[in-house]
Amino acid sequence: MKKILITGCAGHLGSVLTKNLLEKGHKVIGIDYLSYGGESMLSFYHNRNFKFYNADITKSINKKFLNVDIVVHLAAYVSTLGSNKYPQLTNNINYRGSINLLKAFKQYKTPFIFASTCSNYGVSKGIVDETAELIPLGPYALAKVKVEKEIFKKYKFAKVFRFGTLAGSSLRPRFDTMLNEWVLESITKKNIICYAPNSYRPFVHVSDAANAIEVAIDKWMFLNSNVYNIASFNVTKKKLALEISKITKCKLKFVNKGPDKRNYRVDSNKFKKDANFTFFKDLNYCLTEIKDLIKKEIIRDYNSFINFKTND
Numbered sequence: 109m110k111k112i113l114i115t116g117c118a119g120h121l122g123s124v125l126t127k128n129l130l131e132k133g134h135k136v137i138g139i140d141y142l143s144y145g146g147e148s149m150l151s152f153y154h155n156r157n158f159k160f161y162n163a164d165i166t167k168s169i170n171k172k173f174l175n176v177d178i179v180v181h182l183a184a185y186v187s188t189l190g191s192n193k194y195p196q197l198t199n200n201i202n203y204r205g206s207i208n209l210l211k212a213f214k215q216y217k218t219p220f221i222f223a224s225t226c227s228n229y230g231v232s233k234g235i236v237d238e239t240a241e242l243i244p245l246g247p248y249a250l251a252k253v254k255v256e257k258e259i260f261k262k263y264k265f266a267k268v269f270r271f272g273t274l275a276g277s278s279l280r281p282r283f284d285t286m287l288n289e290w291v292l293e294s295i296t297k298k299n300i301i302c303y304a305p306n307s308y309r310p311f312v313h314v315s316d317a318a319n320a321i322e323v324a325i326d327k328w329m330f331l332n333s334n335v336y337n338i339a340s341f342n343v344t345k346k347k348l349a350l351e352i353s354k355i356t357k358c359k360l361k362f363v364n365k366g367p368d369k370r371n372y373r374v375d376s377n378k379f380k381k382d383a384n385f386t387f388f389k390d391l392n393y394c395l396t397e398i399k400d401l402i403k404k405e406i407i408r409d410y411n412s413f414i415n416f417k418t419n420d
């Protein structure tokens with residue numbers, strides 16, 4: 109049994125991870141300042157091994173957080189569009205907040221997972237591994253890359269996990285991540301407009317992403333590298349749109365150029381090998397799961413599950 113600090117424990121990924129770790133018998137200290145509420149924690153809040161703090165990672169770090177076996181740092185301002193509108197806020201939380209936390213753990217050298225993103229690759233030539241050049245194309249990826257650079261230089265006790273775009277359901281689902289958003293639009297608007305259809309994106313189901321972290325916690329000593337790609341499948345936006353239209357019968361419109369220049373696909377073999385890890389949930393699983401969530405009206409108020417709305 110380990111004592112684990114999770115920042116962003118109420119989020120899309122954090123809520124699932126926290127629940128899983130508690131179910132395995134670990135103790136979890138969760139911190140989150142609840143930007144989108146804390147209902148995602150209701151199914152595990154009662155667990156006696158869970159201690160929650162409504163705290164901000166950019167402020168001084170409470171000494172109670174420091175006595176842990178491992179840190180999983182997920183708290184961030186997570187929206188590419190929102191970050192473009194609020195670059196300072198993004199830098200403050202995603203860069204300064206992360207460094208604040210890393211500094212607090214430096215003297216203890218506590219194993220530390222920093223949730224980064226495959227967006228850092230920006231535009232990749234073919235399928236890339238962790239050694240590829242990083243081309244951050246906006247404030248969100250820029251802040252993540254800045255943290256990564258400092259980790260590699262000054263905070264070598266930490267490991268960087270570059271996640272593909274999260275997909276699928278969670279205790280706090282999101283409908284502003286590409287796959288989930290497109291399935292929603294295909295049902296509510298009966299239409300998807302697909303810009304830059306030949307651009308690639310890597311995806312990972314939320315539960316596979318949580319599972320990757322759980323396995324990393326168990327096999328920390330086998331992880332020889334300080335950076336891992338964590339993505340289950342790469343698809344072009346065109347293939348994604350076509351697969352969605354097969355199951356929801358929506359109309360598709362393809363527009364060759366779009367405002368988002370990102371086009372990247374990644375190789376996650378290093379993590380699969382070092383952690384002996386298998387991703388279980390593929391494209392079809394993610395699409396069907398989200399389609400069902402909407403069609404069966406399990407979620408009706410989609411707006412509460414969107415981090416950034418264009419009029420925010």
Ligand SMILES: NC(=O)c1ccc[n+]([C@@H]2O[C@H](COP(=O)([O-])OP(=O)(O)OC[C@H]3O[C@@H](n4cnc5c(N)ncnc54)[C@H](O)[C@@H]3O)[C@@H](O)[C@H]2O)c1
Binds near residue numbers: 165224
């Ligand atoms: N969602 C994706 O597609 C994706 C892809 C790659 C990487 N990531 C990374 O994975 C992590 C989790 O992403 P997510 O989708 O679960 O995000 P999320 O927005 O659902 O959750 C983030 C949580 O962090 C909390 N938070 C934000 N700022 C905080 C602060 N200053 N102090 C305390 N808590 C704060 C929020 O309240 C929220 O509950 C993030 O670091 C993100 O950058 C996400």
